[in-house]
Amino acid sequence: MQNPPRTHIVGAGLIGASLGIGLAAEGWDVTIEDNDPEAQALARSIGAGGAPGDDAPELVIVAVPPSAAPAVVAAALGRYPEAVVTDVASVKAPIADAAAATGASSRYVGSHPMAGREISGGLGAQGDLFKARPWVLCPNGATAEAVALVSRVPEVLQCDVVTMEASAHDAAVARVSHAPQVAASAVAAALGILDADDVALAGQGLRDVTRIAGSLPGMWADIARMNRTHLIETLGHIIDDLEDVREADDIGEALTDLIDRGRFEVARIPGKHGGASRDWTPVTVIVPDTPGQLLRLLSHTAEVGVNVEDISIEHSPRQPVGLTTLYVLPARAADLIAALERQGWEIAAS
Amino acid sequence: MQNPPRTHIVGAGLIGASLGIGLAAEGWDVTIEDNDPEAQALARSIGAGGAPGDDAPELVIVAVPPSAAPAVVAAALGRYPEAVVTDVASVKAPIADAAAATGASSRYVGSHPMAGREISGGLGAQGDLFKARPWVLCPNGATAEAVALVSRVPEVLQCDVVTMEASAHDAAVARVSHAPQVAASAVAAALGILDADDVALAGQGLRDVTRIAGSLPGMWADIARMNRTHLIETLGHIIDDLEDVREADDIGEALTDLIDRGRFEVARIPGKHGGASRDWTPVTVIVPDTPGQLLRLLSHTAEVGVNVEDISIEHSPRQPVGLTTLYVLPARAADLIAALERQGWEIAAS
Numbered sequence: 001m002q003n004p005p006r007t008h009i010v011g012a013g014l015i016g017a018s019l020g021i022g023l024a025a026e027g028w029d030v031t032i033e034d035n036d037p038e039a040q041a042l043a044r045s046i047g048a049g050g051a052p053g054d055d056a057p058e059l060v061i062v063a064v065p066p067s068a069a070p071a072v073v074a075a076a077l078g079r080y081p082e083a084v085v086t087d088v089a090s091v092k093a094p095i096a097d098a099a100a101a102t103g104a105s106s107r108y109v110g111s112h113p114m115a116g117r118e119i120s121g122g123l124g125a126q127g128d129l130f131k132a133r134p135w136v137l138c139p140n141g142a143t144a145e146a147v148a149l150v151s152r153v154p155e156v157l158q159c160d161v162v163t164m165e166a167s168a169h170d171a172a173v174a175r176v177s178h179a180p181q182v183a184a185s186a187v188a189a190a191l192g193i194l195d196a197d198d199v200a201l202a203g204q205g206l207r208d209v210t211r212i213a214g215s216l217p218g219m220w221a222d223i224a225r226m227n228r229t230h231l232i233e234t235l236g237h238i239i240d241d242l243e244d245v246r247e248a249d250d251i252g253e254a255l256t257d258l259i260d261r262g263r264f265e266v267a268r269i270p271g272k273h274g275g276a277s278r279d280w281t282p283v284t285v286i287v288p289d290t291p292g293q294l295l296r297l298l299s300h301t302a303e304v305g306v307n308v309e310d311i312s313i314e315h316s317p318r319q320p321v322g323l324t325t326l327y328v329l330p331a332r333a334a335d336l337i338a339a340l341e342r343q344g345w346e347i348a349a350s
Numbered sequence: 351m352q353n354p355p356r357t358h359i360v361g362a363g364l365i366g367a368s369l370g371i372g373l374a375a376e377g378w379d380v381t382i383e384d385n386d387p388e389a390q391a392l393a394r395s396i397g398a399g400g401a402p403g404d405d406a407p408e409l410v411i412v413a414v415p416p417s418a419a420p421a422v423v424a425a426a427l428g429r430y431p432e433a434v435v436t437d438v439a440s441v442k443a444p445i446a447d448a449a450a451a452t453g454a455s456s457r458y459v460g461s462h463p464m465a466g467r468e469i470s471g472g473l474g475a476q477g478d479l480f481k482a483r484p485w486v487l488c489p490n491g492a493t494a495e496a497v498a499l500v501s502r503v504p505e506v507l508q509c510d511v512v513t514m515e516a517s518a519h520d521a522a523v524a525r526v527s528h529a530p531q532v533a534a535s536a537v538a539a540a541l542g543i544l545d546a547d548d549v550a551l552a553g554q555g556l557r558d559v560t561r562i563a564g565s566l567p568g569m570w571a572d573i574a575r576m577n578r579t580h581l582i583e584t585l586g587h588i589i590d591d592l593e594d595v596r597e598a599d600d601i602g603e604a605l606t607d608l609i610d611r612g613r614f615e616v617a618r619i620p621g622k623h624g625g626a627s628r629d630w631t632p633v634t635v636i637v638p639d640t641p642g643q644l645l646r647l648l649s650h651t652a653e654v655g656v657n658v659e660d661i662s663i664e665h666s667p668r669q670p671v672g673l674t675t676l677y678v679l680p681a682r683a684a685d686l687i688a689a690l691e692r693q694g695w696e697i698a699a700s
Contacts (some may be wrong), residue, residue: 265542
């Protein structure tokens with residue numbers, strides 16, 4: 001194993017500072033800077049990197065807001081003519097284009113570390129922010145050496161590395177992330193005519209669909225602007241499908257067709273380790289809403305040796321019970337139900 | 351407490367048979383019939399009710415598919431001129447209209463018991479199918495006595511009773527249930543151009559948005575046809591919002607506006623006991639994907655006396671770990687994190 005590359009991070013927000021903490025913890029020599037002196041001082045004080053010294057970095061990580069990334073990546077390629085440069089923005093083609101325009105795209109590899117939730121600010125920085133998350137690498141015109149160097153970051157941080165071209169990445173995230181955000185917000189916004197009693201009819205389905213609609217707007221404006229073409233194309237696809245249902249002579253037939261097409265795609269979304277989540281059987285239990293009940297339930301489940309693959313909890317709006325669904329291997333569901341019933345649990349329809 | 355009403359159920363599918371089992375278990379005198387002799391025999395054999403005798407029922411529950419409900423309710427009002435009639439379809443105004451056309455709407459009260467998941471067939475029947483779920487009552491032109499009689503069903507089955515007019519119900523379920531189903535299916539269908547590697551970029555956000563898109567089409571065609579006006583109006587609202595983003599001169603500004611409006615509405619969706627789910631603080635833990643780890647995590651949580659209000663599990667597509675998020679009271683989050691770290695758990699950014 002080679003020594004870790006001397007690494008310089010430009011941008012000390014949540015992502016930059018978290019990368020700095022994570023890499024420094026692995027023994028990397030990390031420096032960090034930020035336009036904002038306070039953010040820079042904070043990042044250096046929490047171990048996200050030191051002040052740059054005389055030695056030029058071998059790797060530069062640009063961790064600035066997406067709209068600033070193209071210019072800052074281009075500037076970094078000029079400022080450090082021997083270094084490999086990467087960035088962490090969630091849209092990749094405009095940055096690859098900016099790197100290509102400098103003539104130094106052989107030294108630029110795009111990165112997109114995919115954190116699960118949107119948070120911001122260096123104060124929330126943690127070295128394991130991206131552990132076990134996908135980290136997309138977009139080599140485009142980079143040399144194999146440059147790709148290998150950048151790859152060391154997700155490898156040492158134990159991320160799940162995926163390699164694809166920048167335009168394919170942008171088309172994919174429009175479909176799996178950006179358009180779903182827009183649609184979830186539109187479904188939520190349509191609740192606006194309802195009074196509180198009506199909204200109380202919401203079940204787990206609505207809560208699931210609109211969960212990401214609760215996200216802060218944050219960088220979404222930048223992301224939408226930078227991925228405008230793919231986002232517009234995806235929204236057009238969704239709008240066309242909704243229009244087909246709205247305009248159909250037989251709305252029932254049109255909806256059945258759409259549901260059938262959607263089911264086919266949902267089955268392709270990875271659940272656990274690339275497998276389809278629909279391979280599990282749900283077992284729904286009525287759980288009193290008092291401390292320790294969930295623990296009791298899982299203890300009784302463990303006693304019969306059944307592994308819980310996933311779990312969801314649905315609270316009853318006005319009653320002191322919740323419906324907890326355990327997802328288990330189909331072959332074990334009957335055993336589990338029998339065992340739980342022997343322990344006095346009420347099994348609900350699932 | 352009066353004696354339970356002699357109750358006759360028309361329709362021995364999942365809902366009819368489950369109601370029969372649940373009411374019979376409470377000591378009610380229940381009879382059940384179905385056009386399909388096999389379904390009828392099955393329901394009677396599993397304790398969902400007996401064969402009708404000489405005594406006319408006091409309460410008739412029509413549990414047939416939504417499209418058949420208007421005619422069957424009207425027929426029941428004629429066939430049992432002394433009985434109060436209810437039904438269980440998930441669209442209410444067309445059935446209230448059919449009851450009114452018979453001149454007997456004083457004896458008809460609409461019901462909508464809201465089960466969490468779509469399943470069908472008497473074989474899956476369980477007496478507690480609706481326990482702790484909302485049960486909507488739509489009295490419309492019914493007498494107070496008729497409403498009181500029908501109310502005894504959700505009361506004895508321990509449902510969460512909500513009373514509203516039929517048209518308000520239908521407008522509400524279009525927004526909280528029917529249109530979200532259509533939108534989730536459209537988001538899922540838009541994944542169709544992606545190959546498997548692209549879909550693997552999906553995170554918890556997409557899984558949440560599209561979870562209900564995995565539902566079987568089942569009765570959705572009937573539901574869409576019967577609630578067509580409200581569904582079309584709601585889809586129009588959603589399409590307009592998506593169009594505004596797609597057509598905007600500044601897509602970033604348009605999306606920020608939509609996200610802001612969506613966030614306002616999401617905060618109104620009841621989480622636990624009518625409270626907003628956003629009152630909890632997420633604590634995300636990196637959990638090895640081996641049997642018993644979830645139980646260990648909850649044991650360590652219980653040891654410090656922190657109650658888990660909700661839980662979600664996100665599996666890493668290609669790694670043997672998962673990210674488990676515990677939602678706890680904000681005042682307890684720091685204690686919990688400290689205690690879990692002492693036990694050797696890795697806390698991820700949340």
